[in-house]
Amino acid sequence: MNTDTIYPKVREIIADVLAFDEEEIQRDGSLVEDYSAESIDFLDLIYQLEREFKIKIPRGMIEQEARRGVANEDFEEHGRLTDKGLEHLKEYLSEVPEDRFTSGMQVSLIPTLFTPETFCKIVVREMEQGEQAASD
Amino acid sequence: MFHFVDQILELESGRHALGIKRVTAGDTFVRPNADGEPVLLSCIIGEALGQLGAWSVMAAKDFSVRPVAGVVGEVVITGEVGVGDRILLDTTIDSMTDDAVCYHAVASVDGAAVLRLENALGPLLPMEQFNDPNEVRERLAKIHDAGDSAGEYQTGEGTAAQFDLSFDEVLSFESCKEATAVRTLSGSEAFLRDHFPRKPVLPLSLLLESLLRLGQKLLEDGGARCVPTGARKVKMSRFVEPGSPLVANIRVTERSPEKALLKFRCEVDGERVCVGQAEYSTVIGENR
Numbered sequence A: 001m002n003t004d005t006i007y008p009k010v011r012e013i014i015a016d017v018l019a020f021d022e023e024e025i026q027r028d029g030s031l032v033e034d035y036s037a038e039s040i041d042f043l044d045l046i047y048q049l050e051r052e053f054k055i056k057i058p059r060g061m062i063e064q065e066a067r068r069g070v071a072n073e074d075f076e077e078h079g080r081l082t083d084k085g086l087e088h089l090k091e092y093l094s095e096v097p098e099d100r101f102t103s104g105m106q107v108s109l110i111p112t113l114f115t116p117e118t119f120c121k122i123v124v125r126e127m128e129q130g131e132q133a134a135s136d
Numbered sequence B: 001m002f003h004f005v006d007q008i009l010e011l012e013s014g015r016h017a018l019g020i021k022r023v024t025a026g027d028t029f030v031r032p033n034a035d036g037e038p039v040l041l042s043c044i045i046g047e048a049l050g051q052l053g054a055w056s057v058m059a060a061k062d063f064s065v066r067p068v069a070g071v072v073g074e075v076v077i078t079g080e081v082g083v084g085d086r087i088l089l090d091t092t093i094d095s096m097t098d099d100a101v102c103y104h105a106v107a108s109v110d111g112a113a114v115l116r117l118e119n120a121l122g123p124l125l126p127m128e129q130f131n132d133p134n135e136v137r138e139r140l141a142k143i144h145d146a147g148d149s150a151g152e153y154q155t156g157e158g159t160a161a162q163f164d165l166s167f168d169e170v171l172s173f174e175s176c177k178e179a180t181a182v183r184t185l186s187g188s189e190a191f192l193r194d195h196f197p198r199k200p201v202l203p204l205s206l207l208l209e210s211l212l213r214l215g216q217k218l219l220e221d222g223g224a225r226c227v228p229t230g231a232r233k234v235k236m237s238r239f240v241e242p243g244s245p246l247v248a249n250i251r252v253t254e255r256s257p258e259k260a261l262l263k264f265r266c267e268v269d270g271e272r273v274c275v276g277q278a279e280y281s282t283v284i285g286e287n288r
Helices: A003-018 A039-053 A061-067 A083-092 A107-113 A116-135 B042-060 B133-143 B147-153 B204-220
Strands: B007-012 B016-022 B030-032 B038-040 B065-067 B071-077 B086-096 B100-109 B112-126 B169-174 B178-183 B225-236 B246-255 B259-268 B271-284
Touching: A003 A039, A003 A116, A039 A116, A039 B071, A039 B100, A039 B112, A039 B225, A061 A083, A061 A107, A061 A116, B007 B042, B007 B133, B016 B042, B038 B042, B042 B065, B042 B071, B042 B086, B042 B100, B042 B112, B042 B133, B042 B204, B178 B204, B204 B225, B204 B246, B204 B259, B204 B271, B246 B271
Parallel strands: none
Antiparallel strands: B007 B016, B016 B086, B030 B038, B065 B112, B071 B112, B071 B225, B086 B100, B100 B112, B169 B178, B178 B246, B225 B271, B246 B259, B259 B271
């Protein structure tokens, strides 16, 4: 199981949720900046991915996992990412082009970085965890 | 009143609910159909199903949150409901998290389905922003297991002027192709008292009913007679408050002799408020 396998279906769902043609969806496009995704779209997208792939995507998991291993005060200061937080986020969201990360970016703007590939990675991870749990 | 569940027969908090809506001649949202017969607006039947689901969710969350309109995957209209009919409302919660509820529902009269909702998704927001939680709790106690006395809790009635479902002004109208119209709530609309007491906003159900009617005018301008059969992928992304001019655009995207598909998009100040698709079947074909 890898992101290439599921990308066609994820792209189809993203195109449907955001009312674009599938051909217009770029794997590294920003869902917010390039396809005008809003919070209700992310909610819709998560539910559709859960339904299609029979998984559960914990809410806020991207930010939570990006913070893993970093103390809160090392990750952000007054709602903005610290340099260490930024490096950690870049590492976690490795699929996002480097130039979209900005120094001192607001934590609340992290969703603007999400791409179709971000959601492919989440789906794969949750599917693998589901399989692991089933075999334990 | 903008409450449409007269009585709750069964309530499994967070899972399932069964309720009743009785349709009376005094109901604010009973309007003449194409044949002049008084019927309850279809979108109000959908609203009743959503409200029943909301009761189940609010009870499960101890009235700390309330669901609001978000996404409706599909609305399927299969029948009309006249004065004197008793609608059985049946709403099933498919999943519920801290931030949203997903449900499906069906309304029926005498065993025949009149309207279905599929893949409905409602964000859960803090109850305090919309209602007094104690009032909501008390209302649920009144309608739950109301038994034979349920008649006194009939809903949807009011003495205020009927809400006009047409837009204030049609900005452009290209017969059988596309229309754009605008409407601004004045703030004095009766339904705003209940939807919601602490945050008056336009209900998705009334917006959708207005859009279905605008689409119907667009299609019927060519001489055909069409009836709405449902809506798909309806998504509400912002609240529409009184004083905010809502601009609605609706256009025909597919049309055959039997049916039509229209897409709509509503904006306030250039920001997306609601998008979706409306479906119609043709009763009598075009004469031109």
